[in-house]
Amino acid sequence: MARAGLSREAVVGLALEVVDDGGPDGFSGLTLAQVASRAGVATPSLYKHVGSLAELRREISVRAVRELTALASRATVGTAGPDAVRSMAHAWRHYARAHPGRYVATQVGPDPDDPAHAEHRAAAAESVAVAVATLRGFDLPEDGVVDAVRAARSAVHGFVTLELGGGFRMPQGVDRSFDALVDMLVAGISALAHQDSP
Amino acid sequence: MARAGLSREAVVGLALEVVDDGGPDGFSGLTLAQVASRAGVATPSLYKHVGSLAELRREISVRAVRELTALASRATVGTAGPDAVRSMAHAWRHYARAHPGRYVATQVGPDPDDPAHAEHRAAAAESVAVAVATLRGFDLPEDGVVDAVRAARSAVHGFVTLELGGGFRMPQGVDRSFDALVDMLVAGISALAHQDSP
DNA sequence: CCCCTGAGGCTAATGGCATTAGCCAAAGAG
DNA sequence: CTCTTTGGCTAATGCCATTAGCCTCAGGGG
Numbered sequence: 001m002a003r004a005g006l007s008r009e010a011v012v013g014l015a016l017e018v019v020d021d022g023g024p025d026g027f028s029g030l031t032l033a034q035v036a037s038r039a040g041v042a043t044p045s046l047y048k049h050v051g052s053l054a055e056l057r058r059e060i061s062v063r064a065v066r067e068l069t070a071l072a073s074r075a076t077v078g079t080a081g082p083d084a085v086r087s088m089a090h091a092w093r094h095y096a097r098a099h100p101g102r103y104v105a106t107q108v109g110p111d112p113d114d115p116a117h118a119e120h121r122a123a124a125a126e127s128v129a130v131a132v133a134t135l136r137g138f139d140l141p142e143d144g145v146v147d148a149v150r151a152a153r154s155a156v157h158g159f160v161t162l163e164l165g166g167g168f169r170m171p172q173g174v175d176r177s178f179d180a181l182v183d184m185l186v187a188g189i190s191a192l193a194h195q196d197s198p
Numbered sequence: 199m200a201r202a203g204l205s206r207e208a209v210v211g212l213a214l215e216v217v218d219d220g221g222p223d224g225f226s227g228l229t230l231a232q233v234a235s236r237a238g239v240a241t242p243s244l245y246k247h248v249g250s251l252a253e254l255r256r257e258i259s260v261r262a263v264r265e266l267t268a269l270a271s272r273a274t275v276g277t278a279g280p281d282a283v284r285s286m287a288h289a290w291r292h293y294a295r296a297h298p299g300r301y302v303a304t305q306v307g308p309d310p311d312d313p314a315h316a317e318h319r320a321a322a323a324e325s326v327a328v329a330v331a332t333l334r335g336f337d338l339p340e341d342g343v344v345d346a347v348r349a350a351r352s353a354v355h356g357f358v359t360l361e362l363g364g365g366f367r368m369p370q371g372v373d374r375s376f377d378a379l380v381d382m383l384v385a386g387i388s389a390l391a392h393q394d395s396p
Numbered sequence: 397c398c399c400c401t402g403a404g405g406c407t408a409a410t411g412g413c414a415t416t417a418g419c420c421a422a423a424g425a426g
Numbered sequence: 427c428t429c430t431t432t433g434g435c436t437a438a439t440g441c442c443a444t445t446a447g448c449c450t451c452a453g454g455g456g
Contacts, residue, residue, distance in 0.1 A: 003403095003404065003405065003450095003451070003452085004404085004405075005404095006404080006405090028226070031441095031442070031443090032442080032443065032444090033441075033442065033443085041404095041405075041406095042405080042406060042407080043442085043443075043444090044405090044406080044407085044443090044444075044445080044446095045404070045405055045406070047443095047444075047445085048403075048404055048405075049404090052443080052444080053442095053443065053444090107359075107360075107363065107365075108363070109363045109364040109365050112364070112367065143370055143374075144378075146368050146370040146375065147370075147374065147375045147378040147379075148378075150357070150360070150366060150372075150375040150378075150379070151353075151357075151375070151378060151379045151382055153356065153360060153365070154352075154353055154354075154356035154357035154360055154379060155349075155352055155353045155356055155379075156352075156356070157356040157359065157360060158351065158352035158353055158354065158355040158356020158357065158359065159348070159349075159352035159356065161305075161355065161356065161359065162305075162348070162351060162352055162355060165305065165306070165307045166307040166310070167305075167307050167351070168348060169310065170344050172341055172344040172345075174348075176341075176345065177344065177345045177348040177349070180342075180345040180346075180348075180349060180386075180390060181345075181348070181349045181352060181353075181386075183386070183389075184349055184382060184383065184385070184386025184387075184389070184390075185382065185386075187382070187385065187386060187389060188378075188379075188381070188382025188383075188385060188386060189382075191381075191382070191385060192378060192382075200422095200434090201421095201422070201423085201432095201433065201434065202433085202434075203433095204433075204434090229412090229413070229414090230413080230414065230415090231412075231413065231414085239433095239434075239435095240434080240435060240436080241413085241414080241415090242414090242415075242416080242417095242434090242435080242436085243433070243434055243435070245414095245415075245416085246432075246433050246434075247433090250414080250415080251413095251414065251415090
Protein backbone atom coordinates (compact mmCIF):
# COMPACT_ATOMS: atom_id res chain seq x y z
CA MET A 1 0.00 0.00 0.00
CA ALA A 2 1.89 3.05 -1.24
CA ARG A 3 1.54 6.13 0.91
CA ALA A 4 0.46 9.31 -0.76
CA GLY A 5 2.47 11.46 1.61
CA LEU A 6 -0.35 13.89 2.25
CA SER A 7 -0.47 16.56 4.92
CA ARG A 8 -2.90 19.22 5.93
CA GLU A 9 -0.84 21.65 3.92
CA ALA A 10 -0.99 19.48 0.80
CA VAL A 11 -4.72 18.94 1.14
CA VAL A 12 -5.41 22.63 1.44
CA GLY A 13 -3.19 23.24 -1.56
CA LEU A 14 -5.10 20.77 -3.69
CA ALA A 15 -8.37 22.24 -2.51
CA LEU A 16 -7.17 25.64 -3.63
CA GLU A 17 -6.48 24.20 -7.06
CA VAL A 18 -9.99 22.82 -7.19
CA VAL A 19 -11.41 26.17 -6.16
CA ASP A 20 -9.34 27.96 -8.77
CA ASP A 21 -10.39 25.58 -11.50
CA GLY A 22 -14.05 25.96 -10.67
CA GLY A 23 -14.45 29.60 -11.69
CA PRO A 24 -16.84 31.73 -9.66
CA ASP A 25 -18.55 28.58 -8.39
CA GLY A 26 -15.30 26.94 -7.47
CA PHE A 27 -15.74 27.65 -3.80
CA SER A 28 -19.35 26.65 -3.36
CA GLY A 29 -18.75 23.70 -5.65
CA LEU A 30 -15.76 22.46 -3.71
CA THR A 31 -16.08 18.85 -2.74
CA LEU A 32 -13.96 16.46 -0.73
CA ALA A 33 -14.35 13.90 -3.48
CA GLN A 34 -12.65 16.19 -5.98
CA VAL A 35 -9.77 16.91 -3.63
CA ALA A 36 -9.36 13.22 -2.90
CA SER A 37 -9.35 12.37 -6.56
CA ARG A 38 -6.67 14.96 -7.20
CA ALA A 39 -4.63 13.56 -4.36
CA GLY A 40 -5.03 10.04 -5.73
CA VAL A 41 -6.60 8.93 -2.49
CA ALA A 42 -9.98 7.70 -1.22
CA THR A 43 -12.24 10.39 0.17
CA PRO A 44 -12.26 9.25 3.81
CA SER A 45 -8.48 9.45 3.89
CA LEU A 46 -8.72 13.22 3.87
CA TYR A 47 -10.23 13.13 7.33
CA LYS A 48 -6.83 12.23 8.66
CA HIS A 49 -5.76 15.74 7.75
CA VAL A 50 -8.81 17.92 7.70
CA GLY A 51 -11.71 17.53 10.11
CA SER A 52 -14.52 18.22 7.71
CA LEU A 53 -15.47 19.92 4.50
CA ALA A 54 -16.62 22.95 6.46
CA GLU A 55 -13.25 23.24 8.15
CA LEU A 56 -11.45 22.96 4.82
CA ARG A 57 -13.67 25.70 3.46
CA ARG A 58 -12.88 27.92 6.41
CA GLU A 59 -9.18 27.31 6.00
CA ILE A 60 -9.45 28.36 2.38
CA SER A 61 -11.36 31.47 3.34
CA VAL A 62 -8.70 32.44 5.83
CA ARG A 63 -5.94 32.02 3.28
CA ALA A 64 -7.83 33.90 0.62
CA VAL A 65 -8.54 36.78 2.98
CA ARG A 66 -4.90 36.97 3.99
CA GLU A 67 -3.79 36.88 0.39
CA LEU A 68 -6.17 39.66 -0.57
CA THR A 69 -5.15 41.70 2.44
CA ALA A 70 -1.51 41.36 1.50
CA LEU A 71 -2.20 42.41 -2.07
CA ALA A 72 -4.24 45.41 -1.01
CA SER A 73 -1.59 46.38 1.46
CA ARG A 74 1.17 46.10 -1.11
CA ALA A 75 -0.87 48.03 -3.66
CA THR A 76 -1.41 50.98 -1.39
CA VAL A 77 1.97 51.31 0.21
CA GLY A 78 3.50 54.66 -0.61
CA THR A 79 0.25 56.14 -1.79
CA ALA A 80 -2.26 58.31 0.01
CA GLY A 81 -5.66 59.88 -0.37
CA PRO A 82 -7.47 59.37 -3.67
CA ASP A 83 -4.59 57.46 -5.19
CA ALA A 84 -4.62 55.00 -2.34
CA VAL A 85 -8.34 54.37 -2.69
CA ARG A 86 -7.97 53.86 -6.41
CA SER A 87 -5.12 51.45 -5.93
CA MET A 88 -7.00 49.44 -3.38
CA ALA A 89 -10.13 49.28 -5.48
CA HIS A 90 -8.17 48.07 -8.47
CA ALA A 91 -6.28 45.55 -6.37
CA TRP A 92 -9.55 44.10 -5.12
CA ARG A 93 -11.02 43.83 -8.55
CA HIS A 94 -7.87 42.38 -9.98
CA TYR A 95 -7.81 39.68 -7.36
CA ALA A 96 -11.45 38.84 -7.97
CA ARG A 97 -10.88 38.50 -11.70
CA ALA A 98 -7.69 36.53 -11.32
CA HIS A 99 -9.12 34.14 -8.70
CA PRO A 100 -12.91 34.19 -8.80
CA GLY A 101 -13.29 31.13 -6.63
CA ARG A 102 -10.92 32.39 -3.97
CA TYR A 103 -12.59 35.78 -4.09
CA VAL A 104 -15.95 34.38 -3.11
CA ALA A 105 -14.19 32.44 -0.36
CA THR A 106 -13.03 35.84 0.81
CA GLN A 107 -16.58 37.04 1.28
CA VAL A 108 -18.08 34.49 3.63
CA GLY A 109 -18.29 36.06 7.05
CA PRO A 110 -16.93 34.22 10.09
CA ASP A 111 -19.32 33.33 12.87
CA PRO A 112 -18.86 36.03 15.54
CA ASP A 113 -19.23 33.53 18.37
CA ASP A 114 -17.85 30.19 17.26
CA PRO A 115 -14.33 29.75 18.71
CA ALA A 116 -13.38 27.66 15.69
CA HIS A 117 -13.71 30.82 13.61
CA ALA A 118 -11.23 32.85 15.61
CA GLU A 119 -8.52 32.80 12.97
CA HIS A 120 -11.03 33.72 10.32
CA ARG A 121 -12.24 36.66 12.39
CA ALA A 122 -8.69 37.83 12.94
CA ALA A 123 -7.93 37.69 9.23
CA ALA A 124 -11.08 39.61 8.42
CA ALA A 125 -10.27 42.23 11.05
CA GLU A 126 -6.82 42.75 9.61
CA SER A 127 -8.31 43.16 6.19
CA VAL A 128 -10.53 46.01 7.32
CA ALA A 129 -7.60 47.48 9.22
CA VAL A 130 -5.77 47.85 5.93
CA ALA A 131 -8.80 49.51 4.42
CA VAL A 132 -9.02 51.90 7.32
CA ALA A 133 -5.35 52.75 7.02
CA THR A 134 -5.82 53.45 3.36
CA LEU A 135 -8.27 56.19 4.22
CA ARG A 136 -5.90 57.92 6.58
CA GLY A 137 -5.10 60.58 4.00
CA PHE A 138 -8.62 61.95 4.17
CA ASP A 139 -9.58 64.10 7.10
CA LEU A 140 -12.50 61.93 7.98
CA PRO A 141 -14.44 62.49 11.19
CA GLU A 142 -14.42 59.62 13.66
CA ASP A 143 -17.42 57.73 12.38
CA GLY A 144 -16.98 58.90 8.83
CA VAL A 145 -14.20 56.37 8.52
CA VAL A 146 -16.60 53.52 9.09
CA ASP A 147 -19.03 54.89 6.54
CA ALA A 148 -16.24 55.34 4.05
CA VAL A 149 -14.84 51.86 4.47
CA ARG A 150 -18.29 50.40 4.15
CA ALA A 151 -18.96 52.41 1.04
CA ALA A 152 -15.70 51.37 -0.56
CA ARG A 153 -16.19 47.73 0.21
CA SER A 154 -19.80 47.82 -0.93
CA ALA A 155 -19.13 49.56 -4.20
CA VAL A 156 -16.23 47.42 -5.27
CA HIS A 157 -17.63 44.17 -3.97
CA GLY A 158 -20.97 44.80 -5.59
CA PHE A 159 -19.39 45.66 -8.90
CA VAL A 160 -17.09 42.69 -8.91
CA THR A 161 -19.83 40.30 -7.86
CA LEU A 162 -22.12 41.46 -10.61
CA GLU A 163 -19.28 41.38 -13.09
CA LEU A 164 -18.31 37.81 -12.21
CA GLY A 165 -21.92 36.74 -12.26
CA GLY A 166 -22.30 38.02 -15.78
CA GLY A 167 -24.57 40.82 -14.65
CA PHE A 168 -23.18 43.40 -17.04
CA ARG A 169 -24.44 42.41 -20.42
CA MET A 170 -24.48 45.73 -22.22
CA PRO A 171 -21.72 46.04 -24.80
CA GLN A 172 -20.34 49.08 -23.04
CA GLY A 173 -16.87 48.80 -21.60
CA VAL A 174 -16.88 47.40 -18.11
CA ASP A 175 -13.48 48.86 -17.25
CA ARG A 176 -14.77 52.31 -17.99
CA SER A 177 -17.77 51.76 -15.73
CA PHE A 178 -15.47 50.61 -12.98
CA ASP A 179 -13.38 53.73 -13.31
CA ALA A 180 -16.53 55.81 -13.10
CA LEU A 181 -17.53 53.97 -9.97
CA VAL A 182 -14.15 54.53 -8.39
CA ASP A 183 -14.35 58.20 -9.27
CA MET A 184 -17.68 58.43 -7.51
CA LEU A 185 -16.22 56.66 -4.53
CA VAL A 186 -13.25 58.97 -4.25
CA ALA A 187 -15.39 62.05 -4.69
CA GLY A 188 -17.86 60.73 -2.14
CA ILE A 189 -15.23 60.04 0.45
CA SER A 190 -13.74 63.48 -0.04
CA ALA A 191 -17.17 64.99 0.41
CA LEU A 192 -17.59 63.00 3.60
CA ALA A 193 -14.40 64.58 4.86
CA HIS A 194 -15.21 68.18 4.02
CA GLN A 195 -18.67 68.44 5.40
CA ASP A 196 -19.40 69.49 8.96
CA SER A 197 -20.65 66.54 10.98
CA PRO A 198 -24.39 66.92 11.61
CA MET B 199 -54.30 6.92 -1.94
CA ALA B 200 -55.35 10.48 -1.16
CA ARG B 201 -54.28 13.07 -3.68
CA ALA B 202 -52.42 16.07 -2.44
CA GLY B 203 -53.84 18.30 -5.13
CA LEU B 204 -50.53 19.82 -6.06
CA SER B 205 -49.81 21.95 -9.10
CA ARG B 206 -46.78 23.75 -10.45
CA GLU B 207 -48.13 26.87 -8.83
CA ALA B 208 -48.47 25.24 -5.44
CA VAL B 209 -45.01 23.71 -5.62
CA VAL B 210 -43.42 27.03 -6.44
CA GLY B 211 -45.36 28.60 -3.61
CA LEU B 212 -44.10 26.07 -1.10
CA ALA B 213 -40.58 26.47 -2.45
CA LEU B 214 -40.85 30.20 -1.85
CA GLU B 215 -41.83 29.49 1.74
CA VAL B 216 -38.78 27.29 2.14
CA VAL B 217 -36.58 29.99 0.64
CA ASP B 218 -38.08 32.62 2.94
CA ASP B 219 -37.62 30.46 6.00
CA GLY B 220 -33.98 29.78 5.19
CA GLY B 221 -32.67 33.30 5.67
CA PRO B 222 -29.86 34.45 3.40
CA ASP B 223 -29.03 30.81 2.64
CA GLY B 224 -32.60 29.93 1.90
CA PHE B 225 -32.07 29.97 -1.81
CA SER B 226 -28.84 28.03 -2.03
CA GLY B 227 -30.12 25.69 0.64
CA LEU B 228 -33.37 24.98 -1.14
CA THR B 229 -33.98 21.30 -1.57
CA LEU B 230 -36.68 19.26 -3.26
CA ALA B 231 -36.88 17.11 -0.18
CA GLN B 232 -37.91 20.08 1.94
CA VAL B 233 -40.55 21.16 -0.52
CA ALA B 234 -41.91 17.64 -0.73
CA SER B 235 -42.06 17.35 3.01
CA ARG B 236 -43.98 20.60 3.21
CA ALA B 237 -46.36 19.36 0.57
CA GLY B 238 -46.84 16.10 2.44
CA VAL B 239 -45.67 14.16 -0.56
CA ALA B 240 -42.75 11.97 -1.58
CA THR B 241 -39.89 13.76 -3.31
CA PRO B 242 -40.24 12.14 -6.74
CA SER B 243 -43.84 13.28 -6.93
CA LEU B 244 -42.65 16.82 -7.43
CA TYR B 245 -41.27 15.89 -10.81
CA LYS B 246 -44.82 15.70 -12.08
CA HIS B 247 -44.92 19.45 -11.69
CA VAL B 248 -41.44 20.77 -11.89
CA GLY B 249 -38.81 19.29 -14.16
CA SER B 250 -35.84 19.58 -11.85
CA LEU B 251 -34.43 21.43 -8.90
CA ALA B 252 -32.60 23.74 -11.27
CA GLU B 253 -35.81 24.64 -13.03
CA LEU B 254 -37.55 25.30 -9.74
CA ARG B 255 -34.69 27.57 -8.74
CA ARG B 256 -34.94 29.45 -12.00
CA GLU B 257 -38.67 29.87 -11.59
CA ILE B 258 -38.09 31.33 -8.17
CA SER B 259 -35.46 33.67 -9.52
CA VAL B 260 -37.84 34.91 -12.18
CA ARG B 261 -40.56 35.59 -9.66
CA ALA B 262 -38.21 37.31 -7.28
CA VAL B 263 -36.84 39.53 -10.03
CA ARG B 264 -40.33 40.50 -11.12
CA GLU B 265 -41.34 41.21 -7.56
CA LEU B 266 -38.33 43.41 -6.98
CA THR B 267 -38.85 45.18 -10.28
CA ALA B 268 -42.43 45.91 -9.37
CA LEU B 269 -41.43 47.28 -5.99
CA ALA B 270 -38.71 49.48 -7.44
CA SER B 271 -41.08 50.71 -10.09
CA ARG B 272 -43.77 51.52 -7.54
CA ALA B 273 -41.25 53.22 -5.28
CA THR B 274 -40.01 55.58 -7.96
CA VAL B 275 -43.23 56.53 -9.65
CA GLY B 276 -43.83 60.24 -9.36
CA THR B 277 -40.28 61.00 -8.36
CA ALA B 278 -37.33 62.15 -10.40
CA GLY B 279 -33.62 62.83 -10.21
CA PRO B 280 -31.95 62.36 -6.84
CA ASP B 281 -35.19 61.49 -5.09
CA ALA B 282 -35.86 58.72 -7.55
CA VAL B 283 -32.42 57.23 -7.04
CA ARG B 284 -32.83 57.39 -3.29
CA SER B 285 -36.21 55.73 -3.45
CA MET B 286 -34.96 52.96 -5.66
CA ALA B 287 -31.95 52.31 -3.49
CA HIS B 288 -34.08 52.10 -0.39
CA ALA B 289 -36.61 49.86 -2.13
CA TRP B 290 -33.83 47.46 -3.08
CA ARG B 291 -32.41 47.34 0.38
CA HIS B 292 -35.80 46.97 1.95
CA TYR B 293 -36.60 44.00 -0.23
CA ALA B 294 -33.29 42.36 0.56
CA ARG B 295 -33.87 42.73 4.27
CA ALA B 296 -37.46 41.60 4.14
CA HIS B 297 -36.73 38.57 1.94
CA PRO B 298 -33.05 37.67 2.12
CA GLY B 299 -33.50 34.33 0.41
CA ARG B 300 -35.52 35.75 -2.44
CA TYR B 301 -33.05 38.56 -2.82
CA VAL B 302 -30.17 36.24 -3.49
CA ALA B 303 -32.41 34.43 -5.96
CA THR B 304 -32.68 37.80 -7.64
CA GLN B 305 -28.97 37.98 -8.21
CA VAL B 306 -28.21 34.81 -10.13
CA GLY B 307 -27.67 35.73 -13.74
CA PRO B 308 -29.51 33.89 -16.50
CA ASP B 309 -27.48 32.02 -19.10
CA PRO B 310 -27.27 34.32 -22.14
CA ASP B 311 -27.60 31.41 -24.56
CA ASP B 312 -29.78 28.75 -22.98
CA PRO B 313 -33.32 29.01 -24.43
CA ALA B 314 -34.71 27.71 -21.15
CA HIS B 315 -33.55 30.94 -19.54
CA ALA B 316 -35.48 33.22 -21.87
CA GLU B 317 -38.07 34.24 -19.31
CA HIS B 318 -35.34 34.89 -16.78
CA ARG B 319 -33.46 37.08 -19.25
CA ALA B 320 -36.61 39.01 -20.01
CA ALA B 321 -37.32 39.63 -16.35
CA ALA B 322 -33.76 40.80 -15.79
CA ALA B 323 -33.93 43.10 -18.77
CA GLU B 324 -37.11 44.69 -17.51
CA SER B 325 -35.48 45.22 -14.17
CA VAL B 326 -32.63 47.20 -15.65
CA ALA B 327 -35.13 49.07 -17.81
CA VAL B 328 -36.75 50.37 -14.64
CA ALA B 329 -33.37 51.42 -13.33
CA VAL B 330 -32.59 53.22 -16.57
CA ALA B 331 -35.93 55.01 -16.47
CA THR B 332 -35.22 56.09 -12.92
CA LEU B 333 -32.16 57.96 -14.14
CA ARG B 334 -34.04 59.87 -16.78
CA GLY B 335 -34.09 62.99 -14.63
CA PHE B 336 -30.33 63.36 -14.94
CA ASP B 337 -28.90 64.76 -18.15
CA LEU B 338 -26.67 61.79 -18.64
CA PRO B 339 -24.71 61.35 -21.84
CA GLU B 340 -25.51 58.25 -23.87
CA ASP B 341 -23.07 55.85 -22.26
CA GLY B 342 -23.12 57.59 -18.93
CA VAL B 343 -26.45 55.95 -18.29
CA VAL B 344 -24.89 52.53 -18.39
CA ASP B 345 -22.14 53.58 -16.03
CA ALA B 346 -24.67 55.10 -13.68
CA VAL B 347 -26.92 52.08 -13.61
CA ARG B 348 -23.96 49.83 -13.01
CA ALA B 349 -22.74 52.05 -10.23
CA ALA B 350 -26.12 52.14 -8.56
CA ARG B 351 -26.60 48.42 -8.76
CA SER B 352 -23.06 47.76 -7.58
CA ALA B 353 -23.20 50.08 -4.63
CA VAL B 354 -26.52 48.93 -3.30
CA HIS B 355 -26.04 45.27 -4.07
CA GLY B 356 -22.62 45.27 -2.49
CA PHE B 357 -23.86 46.98 0.62
CA VAL B 358 -26.83 44.73 1.02
CA THR B 359 -24.83 41.58 0.40
CA LEU B 360 -22.25 42.51 2.98
CA GLU B 361 -24.97 43.53 5.40
CA LEU B 362 -26.84 40.25 5.04
CA GLY B 363 -23.62 38.31 5.31
CA GLY B 364 -22.86 39.93 8.61
CA GLY B 365 -19.97 41.85 7.13
CA PHE B 366 -20.59 45.03 9.09
CA ARG B 367 -19.56 44.26 12.59
CA MET B 368 -18.65 47.69 13.88
CA PRO B 369 -21.20 49.06 16.32
CA GLN B 370 -21.77 52.09 14.10
CA GLY B 371 -25.24 52.52 12.65
CA VAL B 372 -25.66 50.64 9.42
CA ASP B 373 -28.58 52.78 8.29
CA ARG B 374 -26.43 55.85 8.53
CA SER B 375 -23.72 54.23 6.44
CA PHE B 376 -26.28 53.31 3.84
CA ASP B 377 -27.49 56.88 3.67
CA ALA B 378 -23.92 58.01 3.22
CA LEU B 379 -23.49 55.54 0.40
CA VAL B 380 -26.65 56.72 -1.32
CA ASP B 381 -25.49 60.29 -0.98
CA MET B 382 -22.25 59.39 -2.71
CA LEU B 383 -24.17 57.66 -5.41
CA VAL B 384 -26.45 60.58 -6.08
CA ALA B 385 -23.58 63.01 -6.07
CA GLY B 386 -21.59 60.76 -8.34
CA ILE B 387 -24.36 60.39 -10.86
CA SER B 388 -24.90 64.13 -10.90
CA ALA B 389 -21.22 64.61 -11.51
CA LEU B 390 -21.38 62.14 -14.36
CA ALA B 391 -24.09 64.28 -15.90
CA HIS B 392 -22.36 67.64 -15.59
CA GLN B 393 -18.98 66.76 -16.93
CA ASP B 394 -18.08 67.02 -20.61
CA SER B 395 -17.61 63.56 -22.08
CA PRO B 396 -13.89 62.92 -22.67
C1' DC C 397 18.50 -6.21 14.17
C1' DC C 398 13.88 -6.79 15.78
C1' DC C 399 9.70 -5.30 17.61
C1' DC C 400 6.00 -2.32 18.31
C1' DT C 401 3.51 1.67 18.10
C1' DG C 402 1.30 5.20 15.74
C1' DA C 403 0.22 7.57 11.56
C1' DG C 404 -1.86 7.32 7.24
C1' DG C 405 -3.90 4.83 4.18
C1' DC C 406 -8.03 1.53 3.10
C1' DT C 407 -12.99 -0.65 2.74
C1' DA C 408 -17.63 -0.92 4.41
C1' DA C 409 -21.61 1.20 6.02
C1' DT C 410 -24.99 4.98 6.90
C1' DG C 411 -27.82 8.64 5.67
C1' DG C 412 -29.08 12.72 2.79
C1' DC C 413 -29.78 14.26 -1.68
C1' DA C 414 -31.53 14.38 -6.98
C1' DT C 415 -33.13 11.88 -10.51
C1' DT C 416 -35.23 7.99 -13.39
C1' DA C 417 -38.27 4.12 -14.23
C1' DG C 418 -42.22 1.80 -13.76
C1' DC C 419 -46.55 0.88 -11.26
C1' DC C 420 -51.28 1.94 -9.79
C1' DA C 421 -55.36 4.37 -8.34
C1' DA C 422 -58.23 8.38 -8.71
C1' DA C 423 -60.74 11.72 -11.45
C1' DG C 424 -62.93 13.19 -15.03
C1' DA C 425 -64.38 12.93 -20.17
C1' DG C 426 -67.22 10.54 -23.23
C1' DC D 427 -69.94 2.88 -16.90
C1' DT D 428 -65.67 2.77 -19.05
C1' DC D 429 -61.34 4.54 -20.56
C1' DT D 430 -57.67 7.61 -20.50
C1' DT D 431 -54.89 10.83 -18.37
C1' DT D 432 -52.98 12.55 -14.41
C1' DG D 433 -50.75 12.59 -10.06
C1' DG D 434 -49.39 10.05 -6.68
C1' DC D 435 -46.26 5.93 -5.07
C1' DT D 436 -42.04 2.64 -4.38
C1' DA D 437 -37.67 0.95 -5.93
C1' DA D 438 -33.29 1.75 -7.66
C1' DT D 439 -29.07 4.44 -9.03
C1' DG D 440 -25.46 7.41 -8.18
C1' DC D 441 -23.12 11.16 -5.87
C1' DC D 442 -21.89 13.21 -1.68
C1' DA D 443 -20.12 13.61 3.54
C1' DT D 444 -19.13 11.30 7.43
C1' DT D 445 -18.03 7.46 10.84
C1' DA D 446 -16.08 3.03 12.26
C1' DG D 447 -12.86 -0.22 12.17
C1' DC D 448 -9.01 -2.58 9.87
C1' DC D 449 -4.26 -3.06 8.04
C1' DT D 450 0.35 -1.80 6.91
C1' DC D 451 4.19 0.83 6.56
C1' DA D 452 7.86 3.76 8.76
C1' DG D 453 10.62 4.79 12.17
C1' DG D 454 12.29 4.82 17.08
C1' DG D 455 13.59 2.11 21.49
C1' DG D 456 15.30 -1.94 23.12
